[in-house]
Amino acid sequence: xxxxxxxRVGQILVTLLIFQTLLFxxxxxxxxxxxxxxxxNPDIPPEVRERTRQALGLDDPVLIQYGRWLGNFLTGNLxxxxxxxxxxxxxxxxxxxxxxxxxxxxxxxxxxxxxxTTGRALAWRRGGFFEYGSTVVGVTLxxxxxxxxxxxxIFIFGARLRWLPLGKFLDPVIWRNAEITGLAxxxxxxxxxxxxxxxTASIAVVLWLLLTIFTRxxxxxxxxxxxxxxxxxxxxxxxxxxxASEIGYxxxxxxxxxxxxxxxxxxxxxxxxxxxxxxxxxxxxxxDYIQTARAKGLPEKVVRDKHAARNAMLPVFTGLIIxxxxxxxxxxxxxxxxxWPGMGITLLNATTSEDIPLVMxxxxxxxxxTLTAHLVADVxxxxxxxxxxx
Amino acid sequence: MNMTVQTSSVDTAPPLWQMRLKLAxxxxxxxWAIFKENPIGIIGLVLIVFFALLAALHPILxxxxxxxxxxxxxxxxxxxxLIHPSPPTWIPQPDNxxxxxxxxxVLGTDPLGRDVxxxxxxxxxxxxxxGVGAALVTxxxxxxxxxxxxxxxxxxxxxxxxIADVVYMLPFIALLIVLSSLFDFELIHLALVYGVxxxxxxxxxxxxxxxxxxxxxxxxxxxxxxxxxxxxxxxxHLVPNxxxxxxxxxxxxxxxxxxxxxxxxxxxxxxxxxxxxLMIQTAQAAGYLLNSWKYWYLMFPSGVAITxxxxxxxxxxxALDEVVNPxxxxx
Numbered sequence: 136x137x138x139x140x141x142x143r144v145g146q147i148l149v150t151l152l153i154f155q156t157l158l159f160x161x162x163x164x165x166x167x168x169x170x171x172x173x174x175x176n177p178d179i180p181p182e183v184r185e186r187t188r189q190a191l192g193l194d195d196p197v198l199i200q201y202g203r204w205l206g207n208f209l210t211g212n213l214x215x216x217x218x219x220x221x222x223x224x225x226x227x228x229x230x231x232x233x234x235x236x237x238x239x240x241x242x243x244x245x246x247x248x249x250x251x252t253t254g255r256a257l258a259w260r261r262g263g264f265f266e267y268g269s270t271v272v273g274v275t276l277x278x279x280x281x282x283x284x285x286x287x288x289i290f291i292f293g294a295r296l297r298w299l300p301l302g303k304f305l306d307p308v309i310w311r312n313a314e315i316t317g318l319a320x321x322x323x324x325x326x327x328x329x330x331x332x333x334x335t336a337s338i339a340v341v342l343w344l345l346l347t348i349f350t351r352x353x354x355x356x357x358x359x360x361x362x363x364x365x366x367x368x369x370x371x372x373x374x375x376x377x378x379a380s381e382i383g384y385x386x387x388x389x390x391x392x393x394x395x396x397x398x399x400x401x402x403x404x405x406x407x408x409x410x411x412x413x414x415x416x417x418x419x420x421x422x423d424y425i426q427t428a429r430a431k432g433l434p435e436k437v438v439r440d441k442h443a444a445r446n447a448m449l450p451v452f453t454g455l456i457i458x459x460x461x462x463x464x465x466x467x468x469x470x471x472x473x474x475w476p477g478m479g480i481t482l483l484n485a486t487t488s489e490d491i492p493l494v495m496x497x498x499x500x501x502x503x504x505t506l507t508a509h510l511v512a513d514v515x516x517x518x519x520x521x522x523x524x525x
Numbered sequence: 526m527n528m529t530v531q532t533s534s535v536d537t538a539p540p541l542w543q544m545r546l547k548l549a550x551x552x553x554x555x556x557w558a559i560f561k562e563n564p565i566g567i568i569g570l571v572l573i574v575f576f577a578l579l580a581a582l583h584p585i586l587x588x589x590x591x592x593x594x595x596x597x598x599x600x601x602x603x604x605x606x607l608i609h610p611s612p613p614t615w616i617p618q619p620d621n622x623x624x625x626x627x628x629x630x631v632l633g634t635d636p637l638g639r640d641v642x643x644x645x646x647x648x649x650x651x652x653x654x655x656g657v658g659a660a661l662v663t664x665x666x667x668x669x670x671x672x673x674x675x676x677x678x679x680x681x682x683x684x685x686x687x688i689a690d691v692v693y694m695l696p697f698i699a700l701l702i703v704l705s706s707l708f709d710f711e712l713i714h715l716a717l718v719y720g721v722x723x724x725x726x727x728x729x730x731x732x733x734x735x736x737x738x739x740x741x742x743x744x745x746x747x748x749x750x751x752x753x754x755x756x757x758x759x760x761x762h763l764v765p766n767x768x769x770x771x772x773x774x775x776x777x778x779x780x781x782x783x784x785x786x787x788x789x790x791x792x793x794x795x796x797x798x799x800x801x802x803l804m805i806q807t808a809q810a811a812g813y814l815l816n817s818w819k820y821w822y823l824m825f826p827s828g829v830a831i832t833x834x835x836x837x838x839x840x841x842x843x844a845l846d847e848v849v850n851p852x853x854x855x856x
Binding site: 290294487489498502506509 | 698702707708792815832836840
């Protein structure tokens with residue numbers, strides 16, 4: 136197990152190196168360099184441009200520049216953003232990465248649970264209008280043009296029904312008057328609240344995992360009761376603490392802004408999981424051990440959830456891993472549509488304003504995010520499938 | 526004497542190409558019989574034919590019924606209508622005294638006074654060119670590499686498979702966004718870049734694993750014993766047997782390419798004159814999103830067109846999957 140994880144980490148690191156090399160190639164393939172901008176200003180003498188070139192090391196051989204590029208990436212020195220001038224790129228990214236990760240994680244988990252549950256139900260109740268209807272809806276959602284779908288979601292739920300905000304991360308009107316000691320602008324207030332929300336969520340997840348591990352050896356009925364009660368207790372405590380605190384309404388504002396993007400990513404993504412689950416479930420249901428389980432007189436629900444669904448889960452999980460880059464691309468598009476200030480919109484804004492350090496930094500970190508997600512998914516897969524032990 | 530017998534036998538047998546054609550026709554017929562049974566594939570095929578007709582009809586209409594000054598998808602303008610965007614002319618407009626029934630603008634006009642249907646039809650052609658172009662590049666690369674890697678194995682295989690691992694983990698859309706904004710991207714460049722990325726990535730892995738199962742077949746061994754060299758075996762025995770699978774993955778590549786083009790032109794990053802993504806972007810940038818109910822003809826047709834064309838190729842791919850993989854067929 137440990138050996139397998141180590142091997143995967145090694146492969147991921149090599150991939151990261153190749154990805155960084157690719158970015159460097161793109162960067163050097165660009166005609167001209169940073170100092171080209173100085174040519175447009177007649178007040179800047181040519182010597183200054185020469186000096187800047189030397190200071191930045193742009194005249195050095197390509198290999199030395201490449202080494203410097205890799206070293207800078209490892210030490211987190213990604214340069215200074217042009218469009219938000221004195222701010223270092225790494226600071227901008229560190230502020231936005233958690234937002235993307237939260238959106239992506241929430242959407243992925245919701246998507247997997249919804250897709251798996253519906254796919255399981257579909258395979259169980261075959262034929263008729265239900266199956267055809269869900270296949271048609273599924274394929275349509277799977278191939279729907281994400282930007283247009285996002286815009287339609289904004290139009291329906293934001294503009295027509297006015298249930299949810301149109302986009303962005305927080306509502307400036309609420310945040311301007313919010314009192315948080317020591318913080319002036321609403322951006323840092325937002326970060327303050329968001330970090331605490333993240334902390335709460337992480338603690339809740341750890342507690343829930345502990346609960347699952349401790350209740351593993353109980354009898355079925357007691358375990359179900361303990362898990363249900365424990366989950367409810369954790370959720371109630373977390374919500375209670377936030378509701379009681381004076382920044383609770385600010386957190387609710389952020390959550391409200393998150394609902395629409397998460398729903399959009401879920402709707403676009405869950406169909407793939409659903410169709411795949413249905414297919415693998417149908418194959419699993421033909422197996423002999425399903426017939427044995429039924430012959431033993433087990434209730435249908437147990438046969439479905441314990442004998443069929445658990446075995447059908449593995450290929451679905453593989454499909455999830457294969458679709459990871461697609462999911463991250465979908466996330467980038469959705470973020471941009473909803474003006475969610477994460478990596479996606481940072482990338483797009485940086486590219487349109489030709490802020491090259493920020494572009495390269497964002498792309499590096501999107502690559503890093505994809506690779507990390509891959510690694511996590513692979514390790515989870517190895518845990519799920521006892522046959523993988525190499 | 527021996528010689529004459531041989532020549533006469535060659536004379537009576539039909540030429541090789543004719544036999545191959547017959548075989549191919551037979552294969553096609555049996556494949557079509559399986560494909561026909563699946564309503565999903567037929568729906569996809571009907572949709573593709575519909576869009577192909579749209580694309581083919583545009584130049585004909587422009588040459589005959591449509592006035593270029595009014596109906597040009599990029600520079601056209603209708604002076605006879607006072608307010609643009611205007612709704613479809615066949616829908617009654619109670620509040621407009623000027624309204625009379627006609628098919629002048631079947632899908633209305635956009636904020637710049639251009640005919641929406643003309644734009645839609647004009648874009649269809651470039652979508653097809655892009656999709657098929659990217660798919661051809663992908664299939665060419667993936668089939669060649671898959672066959673070569675499976676046939677030689679060893680170091681060649683390892684190098685190409687590592688490349689495939691890397692390429693397939695790349696964040697496609699993010700990379701395309703950066704490339705298209707840093708360099709001048711036209712449709713042909715996008716088709717090439719997408720085709721190369723998809724060709725070196727996931728498709729290669731699938732095709733190689735198929736090639737591995739063909740490589741161990743007896744007729745490959747027989748060809749080698751008969752003295753065929755490596756290139757001959759790869760291109761006349763291995764590749765033709767991979768083509769059905771390649772064709773299947775072509776369908777999925779088309780979906781991906783059309784989707785990426787639409788995303789990039791929606792973000793305004795492509796150097797392109799007119800496309801479905803651009804139509805949505807124009808409407809959104811001009812501020813018609815929050816009034817989509819009234820101005821449905823601005824965003825709805827193009828959004829639905831992208832979705833339907835992507836779905837069509839995807840559905841055909843799913844149905845072809847059943848033809849290529851006997852395991853998936855109904856028993």
